[in-house]
Amino acid sequence: MKIERKCRVVEKTQMGDAVYMVLAVGDMVRTSGVRPGQFVHIKCGDANLLRRPISICQWTGSRDGDTLTIVFEVRGEGTAWLARRPVGHTVDVLGPLGNGFDAEDGPYLLVGGGIGVPPMLGCAGTCGGTSTAILGFRSKEKAILLDRFAEDCVNCLVATDDGSLGYHGFVDALVRQELEKEHHYQGILACGPKPMLKSVAKVAAEFNVPCQVSMEERMGCGVGACLVCATPMKDGTVKHVCKDGPVFNAEEVDWDA
Amino acid sequence: MLDMSVKLAGVTLKNPVVVASGTFGFGREYSQFYDLGELGGICAKGLTLHPRNGNPAPRIAETPMGILNSVGLENPGVDAFITGELPFLRQFDTKVIANISGNTPEEYGVMCEKLSAAGVDMIEVNISCPNVKAGGLAYGTRPELAAEVTEEAKKHAGGVPVMVKLSPNVTDITEIARAVEGAGADALSLINTIRGMRIDVNTRRPILRMNTGGLSGPAVLPVAVRMVWEVSQAVALPILGMGGVSKGEDGAQLMLAGATAVAVGTALFADPFAPLKVRDGLADIAAKQGLAAVSELTGGVKPW
Numbered sequence: 001m002k003i004e005r006k007c008r009v010v011e012k013t014q015m016g017d018a019v020y021m022v023l024a025v026g027d028m029v030r031t032s033g034v035r036p037g038q039f040v041h042i043k044c045g046d047a048n049l050l051r052r053p054i055s056i057c058q059w060t061g062s063r064d065g066d067t068l069t070i071v072f073e074v075r076g077e078g079t080a081w082l083a084r085r086p087v088g089h090t091v092d093v094l095g096p097l098g099n100g101f102d103a104e105d106g107p108y109l110l111v112g113g114g115i116g117v118p119p120m121l122g123c124a125g126t127c128g129g130t131s132t133a134i135l136g137f138r139s140k141e142k143a144i145l146l147d148r149f150a151e152d153c154v155n156c157l158v159a160t161d162d163g164s165l166g167y168h169g170f171v172d173a174l175v176r177q178e179l180e181k182e183h184h185y186q187g188i189l190a191c192g193p194k195p196m197l198k199s200v201a202k203v204a205a206e207f208n209v210p211c212q213v214s215m216e217e218r219m220g221c222g223v224g225a226c227l228v229c230a231t232p233m234k235d236g237t238v239k240h241v242c243k244d245g246p247v248f249n250a251e252e253v254d255w256d257a
Numbered sequence: 258m259l260d261m262s263v264k265l266a267g268v269t270l271k272n273p274v275v276v277a278s279g280t281f282g283f284g285r286e287y288s289q290f291y292d293l294g295e296l297g298g299i300c301a302k303g304l305t306l307h308p309r310n311g312n313p314a315p316r317i318a319e320t321p322m323g324i325l326n327s328v329g330l331e332n333p334g335v336d337a338f339i340t341g342e343l344p345f346l347r348q349f350d351t352k353v354i355a356n357i358s359g360n361t362p363e364e365y366g367v368m369c370e371k372l373s374a375a376g377v378d379m380i381e382v383n384i385s386c387p388n389v390k391a392g393g394l395a396y397g398t399r400p401e402l403a404a405e406v407t408e409e410a411k412k413h414a415g416g417v418p419v420m421v422k423l424s425p426n427v428t429d430i431t432e433i434a435r436a437v438e439g440a441g442a443d444a445l446s447l448i449n450t451i452r453g454m455r456i457d458v459n460t461r462r463p464i465l466r467m468n469t470g471g472l473s474g475p476a477v478l479p480v481a482v483r484m485v486w487e488v489s490q491a492v493a494l495p496i497l498g499m500g501g502v503s504k505g506e507d508g509a510q511l512m513l514a515g516a517t518a519v520a521v522g523t524a525l526f527a528d529p530f531a532p533l534k535v536r537d538g539l540a541d542i543a544a545k546q547g548l549a550a551v552s553e554l555t556g557g558v559k560p561w
Contacts, residue, residue, distance in 0.1 A: 002289040004529065043527055049474050050319050050526055078319075094529070218315040218464075220324070221526045223289070225282035227302070227331050228317035230310075238310045238331060243286070257313070 002223075006090040007068075015071065015144045018115065019083045020057075023068045023093065029061035035100025036122030037191070037214050037247040040068065041222035043092035044078035052078045053219050053242070055191070056096060057118035057145075058125060068093075071118035071144065097222050098246050101189050101212050106130035107154065109178060109185045109209075111171055111200050113192025114138070119214060121145055123189050124152035132185075133157065134174045136196065140165035172199035179207040187211060190250075201250035211250035217241040232257035259543055260550035261536070263297070265495050265517050266418035266443035268378050270297035270352055273551055274508065274536040277499050277522030278303050278356035278381060278422075279328065283342035284349070290529045295536070297518060298352035300381055300446075301338065305357070306364045308334040318455045318464035323474035323501075324523055325453050327467040330358055335368045339375040352378040354420070358385075362409040373415035380417055381497075382410050382442075385424040385449045397424035397449070400436035407440035420444035420497060423488070425451050425477075430484050431491035438492045446497035446520070447488060448481045474523040475501040482514045489515025489556060503531055505538015512539075512554035 011022035028034075034056060041051040058069040074080045085091055106127035112120035113136040124131055132155040137143045139162045149156040157174050158166030167174055175188065187210035190200045197213040204211035220226035224243025232254040233239055239248070261272040276287075278300035284293050293299065311331025318325040333341065335357070346353045355377040359365040365382060372380055384397035384406055396402045403421070410419045421437045423430055425448040434445055450471025455464045463469070481500025489496055498516025502508050503524035511519045519539075524531035543551045 002529075047322075048319065049322060049324060049523070050317075218317050220317050220326070221280075221286070221529075223286040223529070225286040226280055226317075226326070226526060227282070227311065227328050228314070228326060230312075230314050230316060230328075230331065232310075232313075236310075 002094075004092055004094045007093045008090050009085050009087050010067065012085070012087050016142055018071050018073050018144050020069070020071050023070065023091070025066045025068050025093065027066060028068070028096070029059050029066035032096055034059045034068070034096050036103070036126055037100030037119055038096040038098050039246060040070065040093050040095030041097055041219075042082060042094075045081040048078040048081065050078070050220060051094060051222060052082065053097075053222055055119040055214070055246070057121050059122070071115070073115045094222060098242055099244070101214070101247050103127055103187070103189055103212070105186065107132065107185055109134065109175065109188045110153065111175060111188060111190040111192070112136070113171060113196040114142070116190075116192030116196075116214065117145060119191050120189065121148055121152065124149060130154060132178060134159070134171050134178065136160070136171035136192065137165070138162065170199065171196060172203050175200055175203045179203065179209060185209060190214065197250070198255045201253070201255060204250055212247050213250050213253065214246045215241050215248060215253070216246070259540055259548065260552070261540060263518050263552045265497060266379065266420060268352055268418060270518055271350075272297040272536050273512065273518040273539060274532050275300055275354065275497060275518055275520045276525065276532055277520035278383070280522035280525050283338070284346050287525070287529055288349075291533065292349065293346075294350035295533055296351045297536075298354050298378070299346060300354045300356050300520060301342070301346065302332055303330050303356045303358050303383055304332050304335045304338050304368065305330055306335055306359065306368055308332065308337065313466045315464055315466055316470075318470065320453065320455055320472065321476060323472050323476035324526070325455055325465060325470035325472055326450070327465045327470035329467070335371050339371060343375055343377070354379040354381050356381040356383055356422070358383040359406070362406050365406050366409040366413040369410045369413040369417070369419070373413065373417045377417060379420055379444075380410065380414055381420045381422050381446055382406060383422050383449070385422070395424065395426075397433060398427050400432050403433050404436040404440035407437045407442050411441040418443035420446050422449055423447040424449045425480060425484055431487050434488045434492045434494075438494050442494060444495045444497060445488060445492070446499065448477065448484050448500045451477055451480060473501065475503060477501045478507055478510070482510050485511050485516050486514035486558065502535055505535055505540075505542055508535045508539050509542045509554055513556070513558040515556045515558075517552070517555050
């Protein structure tokens with residue numbers, strides 16, 4: 001049986017524009033298991049009717065109590081409410097939800113863009129430290145979690161839109177460079193805005209490397225009942241980000257829809 | 258011992274709380290949270306004769322105490338429901354109410370025939386969809402069209418009760434209610450969503466890809482209460498009341514206004530357990546008021 005839990009905020013840090021938050025989640029990790037790319041659906045105050053889906057960054061499971069780390073940007077009233085929760089307060093959490101990345105034995109090429117970067121850290125953890133991260137941000141000020149990726153990956157490359165840090169340009173150019181140089185990757189795992197995912201998927205297809213992408217869409221129930229988070233597939237069908245995803249094989253997705 | 262059962266168009270519900278069509282899929286997702294046998298009934302996701310992909314996303318926008326949606330009747334079609342979903346729903350000790358939408362009166366008839374043969378407990382007829390023949394005019398906004406669809410549904414539903422779901426997007430909902438009653442409907446459900454729109458002021462784009470959508474959630478509750486009250490005075494049919502119900506008191510308001518049972522919808526998205534909380538809240542209210550049966554609430558409003 002699925003349950004909703006009251007989870008205590010045990011740590012909160014401002015990370016550039018993002019909020020880094022650790023939640024005490026009881027035995028959630030031990031009983032449900034967590035995969036990178038899954039999300040939690042968090043109730044953000046009584047004034048906001050809908051929960052907010054936030055991808056899981058990292059997790060721990062132990063007899064002393066499990067934890068989940070989420071990293072999110074304040075985008076509206078709901079996430080602003082969540083960002084204001086003080087340490088020690090509780091939030092109502094549904095999850096873990098959705099299908100995560102299917103990746104155990106690395107090395108993988110982990111590609112994250114903006115607020116799509118945090119879930120890739122969870123991937124880095126499960127891939128046994130053998131992967132390479134390629135992370136894109138608008139500018140140096142927006143870059144987050146770089147030290148963590150440096151710890152959990154063999155290599156961490158950064159691209160910024162304005163060139164203020166690392167490569168001046170988009171991540172797909174770095175993906176191309178890396179795939180030209182190295183041929184040992186099991187696949188590409190990516191999370192970020194749809195245009196970024198589309199261009200990464202295109203490079204992956206060129207090099208014939210399997211690619212999984214984590215998609216985003218406005219959600220309602222988060223469990224697959226209300227059908228609002230529809231995303232079109234190449235075969236003409238519609239899938240739902242919350243239940244069928246958020247992670248899809250890149251070749252399934254209709255990128256031109 | 259408080260009697261929680263109610264009788265809606267001859268069908269006994271173990272309690273007056275049903276889940277609203279379109280908010281509960283075909284039950285599979287929420288069956289992971291609790292036994293669906295706890296519910297009075299399940300209005301399944303709206304069906305059409307043929308499968309539909311629905312509208313492009315975004316299909317949802319949050320509004321003050323409400324949401325707008327424009328799913329666009331995404332569904333696998335009535336045949337896939339009967340073979341793939343109905344057997345699952347039948348495992349639970351609850352009433353299964355199929356919800357149908359058609360492009361023509363004939364399509365409603367065909368679906369009723371299939372569903373009646375397959376064995377559902379009730380058919381909820383959604384008349385808020387456009388009539389292709391009449392140039393896309395919604396059946397639910399014209400009494401004679403609503404009556405035509407109701408007649409066709411009744412003709413093909415065998416012994417299965419037909420409940421017609423009324424749209425609030427009309428000048429006088431009692432006019433439609435009377436027409437549908439005259440055409441032989443066994444029950445009414447109301448209200449469907451209220452048409453609305455939300456615009457992102459920075460991009461100047463509507464949030465919904467279809468520009469407009471249907472408003473639901475607590476914001477619409479007073480409209481639902483008012484319409485149920487008006488309709489209950491205009492017709493003798495039993496009413497399934499819905500619109501913004503998220504707690505027992507909301508359900509009790511609709512019942513006092515004249516509803517026999519109530520449906521919970523949008524509240525599910527924040528709280529999967531909302532229908533059970535509404536049920537327990539209704540039981541508390543009925544018990545506190547010293548009632549022997551929750552059904553005594555129906556129509557009990559004392560208007561000034």
